Amino acid sequence: MNSDGLRECHDVVVIGGGQAGLATGYHLARRGVQFVILDAADQVGDSWRNRWDSLRLFTSGRYDGLPGMPFPGPRTFFPSKDQVADYLSVYATRFQLPIRLRTRVKRVSARDDGEGFVVVANGQPMGADQVIVASGAFHAPRVPEFAAELDPSILQLHSSQYRRPAQLQDGPVLVVGAANSGAEIALDVAGRHPTTLVGSNTGHIPVDLDGRLGRMVDPLIWLAANHVLTIHTPIGRKVRSVARFHGHPVERARPDRVRAAGVDRRLGRVVGVRDGLPVLDDGKVVDAANVIWATGWRRDYSWIDLPILRDDGWPDEVEGVVASAPGLYFVGLPFQRAIASSLLGGVGRDAADIVDRVLARSRATAGVTDHDGGTVASLEQA
Secondary structure (H helix, E strand, O other), X not given: OOOOOOOOEEEEEEEOOOHHHHHHHHHHHHOOOOEEEXXXXXXXXXXXXXXXXXXXXXXXXXXXXXXXXXXXXXXOOOOEHHHHHHHHHHHHHHOOOOEEOOOOEEEEEEOOOOOOEEEEEOOEEEEEEEEEEOOOOOOEEOOOHHHHHOOOOOEEEEOOOOOOHHHOOOOOEEEEOOOHHHHHHHHHHHOOOOEEEEOOOXXXXXXXXXXXXXXXXXHHHHHHHHHHOEXXXXXXXXXXXXXXXXXXXEOOOOHHHHHHOOOEEEOOOEEEXXXXXXXXXXXXXXXXXXXXXXXXXXXXXXXXXXXXXOOOOOEOOEOOEOOOOOOEEEOOOOOOOEOOOOOOOOHHHHHHXXXXXXXXXXXXXXXXXXXXXXXXXOHHHO
16 A cells, blocks of 8 residues: 555556457557556446347448457458457457456546546545546436336336347337337337337438448448548538437438338327326327337446536547546547447547557656657647
């Protein structure tokens, strides 16, 4: 234990052991940085294992690899959620990344002397010169308050709790929220239950990802996701302002597939309860024995005890760098740099950039000079 009462200190603490944390760990290890990855899960890949059974990626295998390790299997197939989970587990083992599982971070704050941070995990404080938050942006399921007024006989699940149709009781299903998760779940249950899907139109990809045309345009879609739809282009900034708050365009569960499956697709919102049943904004009461809330997530950064949030609840960062808290970074945020930033095949680029920033700040703090004799610029000046 050092003089600050900290049991251990690290050059870098990475918070989150999903794809963003693993990609960041890969680059830190390659650059010889001393670090640790903290994750609350029981196993690497659990964030994927705990999703609905039929889930498949929207990106083909050729674009699903993390740095240094291609995704196994055919380049044009779309991996399942369990294949992704297994891949992440193998990745962590292959590169011997220092992950501490079942370790939940409760607080990040500045050290009293202003030199670095204190990270409290499982009740124990540790020091960190720099901190990289790789825990994503979706933390707590969001369900409207009036859900508590529904008849107790109605089975209610958030999309994060849904696994398979066998969970549901007999009778009709109402899926609330028509972005990718809601539309996919509606398709999944429609074969066994009368299904209504309610939500605004988020748009959709105009081609069948699983078809011949989809395979042909797949490289173009990936190119756009990395180099066109970015924060550096006008169209990218416009898409970001929509995607961060209203969901991405529907990819596989397009409107024609939803209609063909017999799903009753209704635009609008569920706004309340009447006689124990959900009511739409057009006044219609929906008879439902099951309600699945695909209504998204709340961001919760209350555990970061630093003034880093904007009025809209998102971290005040630019490409993952938090100027107001030097030494604090994010990796894996939706649309951090591009629409691909939070995806398996896109997060590695952002992770590499953040690790470069970490090293630049370490050199600047240590007073290391570059080959021209000048002091390396600090991160805040970069």
